[in-house]
Amino acid sequence: MRYLSWRKLLAVVGVIVLAAAACSPTDGGDEAKEVTVVGSWGGSEQDSFLAMVKPWEEKTGNTVKYTGSRGLGAYLTTAVASGTLPDLAGLPGPGEMAQFARGGSLKPLDDVLDLATYRADTVPALVDLGTVDDKIAGVFIKLSVKGFIWYNTANYSGEAPANWDGVMATDSGDADSLFCVGLESGADSGWPGTDWIEDFLIRQSGPDVYDSWVAGETKWTDPAVKAAFEAFGDVLDNSFGGTAYVNSTNFGDGGNELFTDPPGCLFHHQASFISDFFKKQGGAADGDFDFFVMPEINPDYAGALTGGGDLFGLFSDKAAAKDLLKYLVTADAQQVWADRGGFVSANTKVTTYPNAVEQKSADAIHDATVFRFDGGDLMPATMKAAFFTAMVEFAENPGDLDAILAGLDEVQATAYEAQ
């Protein structure tokens, strides 16, 4: 290290000050026309989202600055608590949306959207789900339809059994077992099991019980909820590889056994998005697989369907941000993503899909007589986390069911207070 002379030092410091002064004004200029968006979409989803906003960018001359992060919960908790927010953001779920809206950081969308068209074009249940205290706080863009029973077209005729007993009574043929279940999903392990419980509960006991369970009014130890767990227990008894396989297999690999020779299983219960995993991880091609919607259990509730979706909300008063949100809910915008595949639209005017599986998924949601949102996603986050963990525990030790449900009741007793 050599000594710097006084004069050199002053010169260097001077250059830095000048440089800093020179670079700061350039930052402010066109910021008004940039819209920052944060969402959980990554990979090909991110590409499709950017393709979706492209026409808007071209029309308005604004730019969308998108950041994808799967840790949306942690990100938004910090951002909201410190008041440093993006313009638009994906929201982890309806529960969080309500919290952010009541806290005042989410802006109401009633004046932003073209309400009449939005209500007319959107699946009604989803409009309601995005509403907090009679104001629209969030919109759905991308949906996933749950409760599909997938099969390999080479192993199964494709005829949907009339009811759930029919599914359970199906001869698994060459396949080792009737079902494949994979619950592992890193920090979210267990969620595929929660979908099973929800699908059983709504078909066994109907939407009213489902709603009161989601709202924390029906206890976990209630016979209706326990019956759903027991039905899932029967599935586990008939699933490939038993407990060890179920808990150590990633949900994305969960359907791979449909396509092995000899097949490990005949059926795989999973949401509409799984077809993408069949193709990328299971080595299947379009046409190798198909699905039927999980059939009724109690005929009174036939046609009930569950689904999930990605919510979007507005955190800023910028005109460009409002304009972008208004654009995102239109059929024109959503058709762009639909055309690129891997997408089921919340907008009923989006009618053409690039392949039969996605077309059938969209039709299923439009044909449903009763549609309910993913129960876990509607619960307070602490309840949801406990639900996930409980599914892992149940798969590991089905005999502990009563203790597991009692534990969930304990969480339920306090989880809803914070809401």
Next chain:
Amino acid sequence: MTAASTSVDRAAAATGRRGWGWSRIVLHVIVISLMLLWVVPTLGLFVNSFRPASDVAQSGWWNALFPPWDFTLDNYSRVIAANDLGDAFINSLFITIPSTVIPVMVAAFAAYAFAWMNFPFKNAIFVAIVGLLVIPLQSTLIPVLRLLAGAGIAGEFLAVWLAHTGYGLPFAVYLLRNYMGSLPREVFESAAIDGANPATAFFRLALPMSVPVIASLAIFQFLFVWNDLLVALIYIGPTDPENLPMTVRVASLVSSLGGETHFLTAAAFLTMILPLVVFLGLQRYFVRGITGGAVKG
């Protein structure tokens, strides 16, 4: 260069690097098996980064080493073609270099004072600084983001430079103070007798004698910042995503449902190249004798 190589030779002689015998063979066996144990996991990732996702899901990485070979560069081309990856690489450099230089230098100043100056509450302050190591980063995010936003620098590189400096300092001060404190007292005493002021002694003696430890500290700080995702995402993300580093871009190659993780295998190696080059580049400072040479010089 000759000076370096003779010191290496001397070191080799001192530690008995040459020759064979039972103890030498045991030595090689232990070292090589540890190397294998450490390299196999990474090797698996490396092989898999050249395989299609469906192969990875269905067979172990070692299967790819036998015919029929089915390697592909798709994972790499997808990562390289990702949005703004080049810009993100430059951002990573702009974030990482000052976030390494500032804490190392600031810590060196403080460590020198803690090691060779006397002032009240010296040990208490020092231990308090080390104790700050245990503060989980997460519990600082919200208050610090409020401060940065209040100062109007959230979203700027400056925000993460300052934050990484703060987060890196406890370890840096700890490590450097420990090393500087073990330098021989006579050196500083004779310098003081020769009329050198503390700044001169610091730049001419303490720093050069601490080169190996400064090099290792620089490597770690560089790595932590280079691989950091959380700090950048939180302090830059909402305000100015154009300044986000590579880690955030790479993480967003994975779909919201956790699909497409196979791109991470390729991304891991692409993002690893620079830190490895830095490590190899700084290796020459880990040679025996460099400290002694500095003292004599």
Next chain:
Amino acid sequence: MQNDLVTAAIVVIGVPAVLVGYILLTERLIQALPEQRQGRIRPWFWIAPALAFLIVFLIYPTINTFVLSFLDGQSKNFVGFDNYLWFIGDRGTIEALRNSVLWVVFMTAGVVGLGLLIAILVDRVRYEPVAKSVIFVPLAISFVAAGVIWQFMYQYQDPSRPQTGTLNALIGIVGLGPIRWTQEQPINNFSLIFIGIWMWTGFAMVILSAGLKGISAELLEAARVDGANEWQVFRGIIFPLLLPTIFVVATTIVITALKSFDIVFTVTNGNFGTDVIAREMWQQMFTPPGNFGRASAVAIVLLLAIVPFMAVNIRRFREQEAIR
């Protein structure tokens, strides 16, 4: 582009110049003072930049955390020691505490032990740079990728299928397994801790190796000429001289192990009896809307847990000052 060049100039020249300039400038100012006061004032100038950074980025947030730990989840009402009582009374706490202790003990022992062993052994082989690079690689890998790596190592497949996980394939050769490495208790905690050891041993190795290179070659040579065998050289010279550095590394790893939550979080999320205290804190903080009271209480507990280690550190630094 213009902007990038300016940033680059600041990055490469500006930042170091400001820092060096600060010391030279303050030294000039101090020199202007009467000699007696110089010595009293100087140290504060030298530690001032570090203190300023620490106050803003760590001390102020810590005080904030301390205050929050006595408030409710949304930091609105004072709740006294409720958050601490919750921590003590929570069902999972005992298990999380036990696992955190396992992490601290085994990760520290593994990292320091292996780091020291490797640093000393590679000092004696000609392929030292290669060997060190290999051990160092895990540090250079991003955490996300490390997760994928260990998935390939620990993967479990049904016994009727070929194993895709490296370990299960290996033990399969001798007819064992397959084992669910991350799920079967008690092995799963050690599987997770080993990931930590694998990631951090390079850290210990680099620092200990740097310390080792600081030991004068003449000293070692002299001992060997005097007929000391390698073990005696290690016991008599290397170990005592390296002890302060070992201490620094051990303290750092203890703290790292205590804070470590990301391995557990991404691999098991605390299921199968693998929960640790730091994950509990993450969960309380970032499960929306975030229970900042409980999360802060856990952070303060972590802070208290290292007090004994800090006390030992104080004693050691006093000793170092006394003998030199």
